[in-house]
Every structure is written in C-alpha cells, then in structure tokens.
Amino acid sequence: QVQLVESGGGLVQAGGSLRLSCAASGRTFSTYPMGWFRQAPGKEREFVAAITWSGGSTNYAGSVKGRFTISRDNLKNTVYLQMNSLKPEDTAVYYCAAQRVPRAVVIGSSYDYWGQGTQVTVSS
Numbered sequence: 001q002v003q004l005v006e007s008g009g010g011l012v013q014a015g016g017s018l019r020l021s022c023a024a025s026g027r028t029f030s031t032y033p034m035g036w037f038r039q040a041p042g043k044e045r046e047f048v049a050a051i052t053w054s055g056g057s058t059n060y061a062g063s064v065k066g067r068f069t070i071s072r073d074n075l076k077n078t079v080y081l082q083m084n085s086l087k088p089e090d091t092a093v094y095y096c097a098a099q100r101v102p103r104a105v106v107i108g109s110s111y112d113y114w115g116q117g118t119q120v121t122v123s124s
Contacts, residue, residue: 001026001113002024002025002026002028002029002032002098002112002113003024003025003026003113004022004023004024004096004097004098004113004114004115005022005023005024005115005116006020006021006022006094006095006096006115006116006117006118007020007021007022007023007118008020008021008118009094009118009119009120009121010119010120010121011121011122011123012086012120012121012122012123013122013123014086014087014088014122014123014124015085015086016086016122017082017083017084017085017086018083018086018120019080019081019082019083020036020080020081020083020094020096020118020120021078021079021080022034022036022078022079022080022081022096022115023076023077023078024077024078024079024098025077026077029074029077029098030053030074030077031053032053032098032099032100032113033050033051033052033053033098033099033102033103033105034050034051034070034072034079034096034097034098034099035047035048035049035050035051035096035097035098035099035105035111036048036049036050036070036079036081036094036095036096036097037094037095037096037097037108038090038092038093038094038095038120039092039093039095039117040089040091040092040093043092045095045108046061047061047105047106047107047108048060048061048064048068048081048094049061049064049068049069049070049081050070050105050106051070051071051072051079052102053074053102055071055072055074058070059105059106061106063089064083064090067083067084067085067086068081068082068083068084069081069082069084070082079096081094081096083120086120086122087122088122088123088124089122090120090122091120091121091122092120093117093118093119093120094117094118094119094120095114095115095116095117096114096115097111097112097113097114097115098111098112098113099111099112100112
C-alpha cells in the first residue's frame with residue numbers, strides 16, 4: 001500500500017509560482033510512475049503531468065507545457081510540480097497519483113493510488 005500526501009498549494013497572483021510536493025510512503029515508490037491531475041469546480045478531473053519511475057521521461061498537458069515542470073527525488077520519496085506563470089484557469093485542486101505498473105499516463109483510471117489533494121487558487 002502506498003500513501004500519498006500533497007502539500008504546497010495556496011493562493012497566488014496571476015504570473016506567480018508555486019511548487020507542489022507529494023510525499024509517498026512505501027519502499028517501492030521509486031518503481032512507480034507518478035502523475036499530477038487537477039480538478040476545477042464543476043469540471044472533470046484532468047491530466048497535468050507525469051514522470052517515469054526513473055525521472056528520465058516526462059509528459060505534460062498542452063495547457064501547462066512550458067510553464068509546469070514535474071520532477072522526483074526517489075531518495076526522498078517525493079514528486080514535485082513546479083508551476084510558473086500561473087493563470088486564473090490553473091485554479092483547481094491538484095492531486096498526485098501513482099501507478100503500480102506503467103500504463104497510459106493521461107488516464108486517471110490507470111493510477112492505483114491517489115493523494116487527498118491540495119488547493120491552488122490563482123487570482124487575476
């Protein structure tokens with residue numbers, strides 16, 4: 001079993017930056033592909049970014065590419081999402097998720113473990 005705990009959310013002005021962290025329990029974290037998703041009020045959950053177990057490959061949604069960066073530190077059992085040039089439309093609850101085995105990274109149902117989420121609010 002893996003437990004994921006997100007942190008780092010908050011209120012920021014448009015154009016600002018935030019770094020989200022997702023701390024994972026469990027000895028097998030370093031073998032899990034990881035992803036970030038978000039869900040805005042009244043909208044469906046959407047894929048944001050993903051990273052392979054080694055950190056050697058990343059994938060981003062078009063809406064965040066060039067502004068967000070996903071990374072991981074397997075020694076610290078933590079995955080990060082650096083968010084720059086934030087826009088009001090980035091406002092959402094952000095969730096990290098883990099896959100036991102590599103599957104389609106953009107599909108939420110392909111992830112086996114989820115955190116509780118952290119709120120990000122971007123004011124205009």
